[in-house]
Amino acid sequence: MKLTRARGCLLGLAAGDALGRPVENLSPEEIARRHGRLTEIEPGKGGTDDTEYTIFAASLLCRYGPAMTPADVAREYREQIIPNIDGPMRGAGFSELGAVQALRRGLEPPMSGMWHQHGWSDGLAMRAAPYGIFATGDPGEAARLVAVDGVVSNSVEGVYGGQAVAAAVAVAMTGASPGDVVEAGIAAVPEDSWTSRNLRAAVSAVAAGSVERLYQAVVVRHYPWTDLAPEAVALAFAGYLMGAGEVEDSVVSAANLGRDADTTAAIAGALAGAGRGEIAVPERWAREIGPVTGRCLPVVAGRHVLDVATELVAATENRAAGGARGRAVAGARPAAGVPERAVAVDRSAGSSRSRSEG
Amino acid sequence: MSSGDRIQGAFIGLAIGDAAGWPAARHRSALLAPWSRRLERELDAFAEEHRVTTLPVPFTLNQPVEPLAIGPSDDAEWLAWTALTIHQDRAEAFGGLAGRTDLRVRISVRAALDNLAAGKAPPASGHDNPHHFDDAAAIRAVAFGAAAGNAAADGPCAAVPAGRRRAAVPADGPHAAVPADGRRAAVPADGAAATAEAGLRAVVRADASVTNAGDGVHAALAMAVAIAVLVAGGTMAAAVEAALAELPEDTAIGHASRTALVVARRAGDPFAAVPALDAALLDHVYSYGVAAAHTVPVALALAEVSGGSLSAAVPAAACLPSLADSAPALTGALTGAFTGYRALPEGWRAAARTLTGCGLPELAGTDLIDIAGGLA
Numbered sequence: 001m002k003l004t005r006a007r008g009c010l011l012g013l014a015a016g017d018a019l020g021r022p023v024e025n026l027s028p029e030e031i032a033r034r035h036g037r038l039t040e041i042e043p044g045k046g047g048t049d050d051t052e053y054t055i056f057a058a059s060l061l062c063r064y065g066p067a068m069t070p071a072d073v074a075r076e077y078r079e080q081i082i083p084n085i086d087g088p089m090r091g092a093g094f095s096e097l098g099a100v101q102a103l104r105r106g107l108e109p110p111m112s113g114m115w116h117q118h119g120w121s122d123g124l125a126m127r128a129a130p131y132g133i134f135a136t137g138d139p140g141e142a143a144r145l146v147a148v149d150g151v152v153s154n155s156v157e158g159v160y161g162g163q164a165v166a167a168a169v170a171v172a173m174t175g176a177s178p179g180d181v182v183e184a185g186i187a188a189v190p191e192d193s194w195t196s197r198n199l200r201a202a203v204s205a206v207a208a209g210s211v212e213r214l215y216q217a218v219v220v221r222h223y224p225w226t227d228l229a230p231e232a233v234a235l236a237f238a239g240y241l242m243g244a245g246e247v248e249d250s251v252v253s254a255a256n257l258g259r260d261a262d263t264t265a266a267i268a269g270a271l272a273g274a275g276r277g278e279i280a281v282p283e284r285w286a287r288e289i290g291p292v293t294g295r296c297l298p299v300v301a302g303r304h305v306l307d308v309a310t311e312l313v314a315a316t317e318n319r320a321a322g323g324a325r326g327r328a329v330a331g332a333r334p335a336a337g338v339p340e341r342a343v344a345v346d347r348s349a350g351s352s353r354s355r356s357e358g
Numbered sequence: 359m360s361s362g363d364r365i366q367g368a369f370i371g372l373a374i375g376d377a378a379g380w381p382a383a384r385h386r387s388a389l390l391a392p393w394s395r396r397l398e399r400e401l402d403a404f405a406e407e408h409r410v411t412t413l414p415v416p417f418t419l420n421q422p423v424e425p426l427a428i429g430p431s432d433d434a435e436w437l438a439w440t441a442l443t444i445h446q447d448r449a450e451a452f453g454g455l456a457g458r459t460d461l462r463v464r465i466s467v468r469a470a471l472d473n474l475a476a477g478k479a480p481p482a483s484g485h486d487n488p489h490h491f492d493d494a495a496a497i498r499a500v501a502f503g504a505a506a507g508n509a510a511a512d513g514p515c516a517a518v519p520a521g522r523r524r525a526a527v528p529a530d531g532p533h534a535a536v537p538a539d540g541r542r543a544a545v546p547a548d549g550a551a552a553t554a555e556a557g558l559r560a561v562v563r564a565d566a567s568v569t570n571a572g573d574g575v576h577a578a579l580a581m582a583v584a585i586a587v588l589v590a591g592g593t594m595a596a597a598v599e600a601a602l603a604e605l606p607e608d609t610a611i612g613h614a615s616r617t618a619l620v621v622a623r624r625a626g627d628p629f630a631a632v633p634a635l636d637a638a639l640l641d642h643v644y645s646y647g648v649a650a651a652h653t654v655p656v657a658l659a660l661a662e663v664s665g666g667s668l669s670a671a672v673p674a675a676a677c678l679p680s681l682a683d684s685a686p687a688l689t690g691a692l693t694g695a696f697t698g699y700r701a702l703p704e705g706w707r708a709a710a711r712t713l714t715g716c717g718l719p720e721l722a723g724t725d726l727i728d729i730a731g732g733l734a
Contacts, residue, residue: 094644101641114610116641117491117649156572194486197478216476222468223488225645230486 004277005173006133006313010305012247012273013054013129015285016265017047020255025226028211028258039252041288049092049296050126050266056080056300057149058130058308062315066134066145070109073152077103084298092296093227095121099153110151119155120194122232124162126263129270131162132169133312139167143188154229160195161229163188165267168237172274178245181271182237198234206241211257214238219259226259235259236267247272247280278306361511362734363698364589365504369441369730370702371668371694372500373434373710375686378676383416385431388462388716390421425716428709430726432462432717433497433687438729439718440501440565448565449480462717464648465489470569480564485571491610493650493684495566495578500691502565503582505733506558507589507695510551558582570650573611577650579604580615581688584658588695594666597692598658611651614639615658622659628674631663636678647680656681657688666696669703699727 018041023031031038064072082100089097098116107115128146135142146166150159167188172181182203189195201217218234226232239254247269254268255261273281294301376382387395394417401414416426443451455461456474463471466489473483484490559579566578580601587597598619605612621638625631639652647653656675664671671693675686694702715722 098641098643101643111608111610111613115613117644117651120488194482197482197486220469220488221472223465225488228488 001175001277002136002173002316003310003313004279005136005175005274006309007278007306008247008273008276008281009129009133009169009173009270010054010058010273010309011278011281011286011289012251012269012271013266014047014051014269014289014305015041015247015273015281016251016254016267016269017050017262018042018045018288019251019285020261020263020265021045021048023255023258023261024263026258026261028256031256031258031261037252038255039248041285043288046288046290046293047266048262049090049096050263051305052292052294052297052300053096053123053127054129054266055292055303055305055308056297057127058133058312059300060149061130061134061145062311065315065319066141068145068148070148070151073149074103074109074112077152080299081297086298090296093121093123093126094118094225095123095153095158103152110155113151113153113158114155118158118227120157120161120228120230121154122158122161122227122229122260122263124150124154124158125165125229125233125236126266128162128165129169129267129274130308130312131166132171132270132274133173133309134316135166135170136173136316137170139170139184139188142166142170157194158229160189160193161233164195164199164233165236165270169270169274172245172271175275178241178271178275181245181275182241185233185237194230195233198230199237202234202238203241206238214257227263232260232264233267236264237271239264239268240271243268243272245272245275247276248282248285251285359698359700360734361508361589361591362731363700364591364695365508365734366699366727366730367697367702368500368504368585368589368691368695369434369437369726370699370707370710371672371697372437372497372687372691373430373726374668374694374702374706375672375675375688375690376430376433376684377428377706377710378672378690379682379684379686380676380679381683382429382431383426385462386425386429386714386716387416389425389714390418394419394421425714430710430713432464433684434710434726435713435715435717435721436494436497437500437691438713438721438724438726440498441505441729441733444501444505444733448561448568449474449483452483452568460719464492464494464569465646466492466494466569466574474568481567481571484567484569484574487569487571489574489646489648490571491573491650492570492646492648493574493577493653493688494648495562495568495570495574496581496650496654496688497684498565499562499578499582500585500688500695501733502558502562503585504589504695504730506554506582507586508734510554510586510590555583555586558586573609573649573651576605576609576611577654580611580654580658581691584692585695588692594662594692594696597696598662601654601658605654609651611654614651615655618655618659619662622663626663628660628664628671629677631659632674632677635659640678640680642680647682648684653681653685653688656685657692660689661692661696664693666693668693668697699730 095118102112102115131146132142143163146162150162164185168181168185171184186199198218205214235257240250242253243250250268250272251265255265291302291304456471469487470483562582566575584597584601587600621634622631625634660671671689672686675689711726713721713724
């Protein structure tokens, strides 16, 4: 059960990323004008940074497990991300590029996440789902672990946004109701925070059935960028609630709310996919999700979210079985001298990608 | 030199710096008809499309030319507004602006006014804010610092002990005016002074929290105490030291301020420090340049390494294009408060004192000297 939820979570995330990609930064009105109601992934285009950074985060978890420290994450940035940046840093949000520049200066976390001004970015929220899978049923642990990664690139509200998503995924992985999932996300962040205020406002706006009220409460009107975590996470949770936790309805609802649509639909897809499992991700969407190209993060090129989900579950079960606690899963650490990917893929450990190949 | 002259120096110094940065003309062109600004945007697109390096500048085809003369813009207006409302509750003062459609304001202020209109009070109005980190409150803090410094200079329980005041200000020039005794001047002389300092922090925090949080609030506190020290007759070294005491080392602004001082001191003079400051502080990742963690460190470093000379420090600040909207203004406030109004260059004093209302329309025609006089 855990495996299908984990695979549903990351497949839902990748599908949301791909569905939302062409309407990122648009208003709901503009999306309606161009697409009517957007329900189909643009064929052959795939997803964006959301999926690729999620795979990177999962690889960190497989490698370091619960003992991971911000210094480990910073070292991985320096070894796996920074040397591979050749020319433009494609798909990177403000917080990722800001963190890379801070790390290049020699700053260490948490200053690396504070040095740039975009601590509130949704760059952590977009890659938070693996922490929820890893800490299934333990939202507090999910929130703790995601912050270990988060302080490298984000601060304050950007970290809270990641914590809300990770905690909510941890509870969605147990099959809890969407209401309980969202409550777990809210409970993971300080009550006196922008994230908490926005999430609570989103819950009441959805209960009132009013997109207008949702927008008034959580969307910053006079700001040109849409990657504010308090806003994006609130829209994502709203989409998930509007879709009653069903994968297709949740992802479509989030994407059609616009703003940072690839990220919000990815988060909604992660929550719904964790709750409903791999089988609930529409077949026509799953067919569009192939291995990532590494367009944003070359280090993850060729990885498929379904394999990554399987590895994550294997890593948690390995941990539960008492083996290599706090260390990498067996076989995950490449031998010395082998050119490193963030995680070496043990293909035999994962089930096949029957759906994407079928 | 009186504290009144130093208050005027802080105000006009800020306005001179505001006028010296290239964005001033952009702000002041708000007084022209919208089509005239639209044409400028089209010419910018033309330059891009035709690959020509002849870039458009603000211009006035068929429009009055006065707005494009050198002069103050948004920062000087916000300083004046703060001085005019200084006795009002801060949330109430901003509440009076919420809902108005004729203002031109920073993103932090726009978001805060939207928050207030939606019933979100401070500090959430400043925290739930995409630009909580900007220097809007640091600019306003100059008014609170000036008022507090004036009270300290005149009162029986001066925040600056007489022994640590400067006897006189030497001629305006680099390094001329930092006495050997550069110790922090705002050390409380007694309980009453400590109370006054706590009161200054409380009101600055209340004001800053309406529009900002985190580094944006630290920045306001730092500017307020530095200006208070200077208006009370303290040294620039003492003012910088007092500012640093408000900027914790584990914040971006605290780290950046200490870094900026190191590289500027190493460079030796303000203009020489410009490339080093650019390299040490700016990553050029983000689309806006008003982060308090950039502009306040630059202002503190240039003010100190110039020895308090506006004529040396402000042009250097204006040479950092991405910070040119407000770093020169903050630099001008510090150096002007140090030398006093009468020591500032005469041509600039005349050009900078009259507000145009490009941000706050009701301030059109206001003389900043009158406003500063209201605090003295």
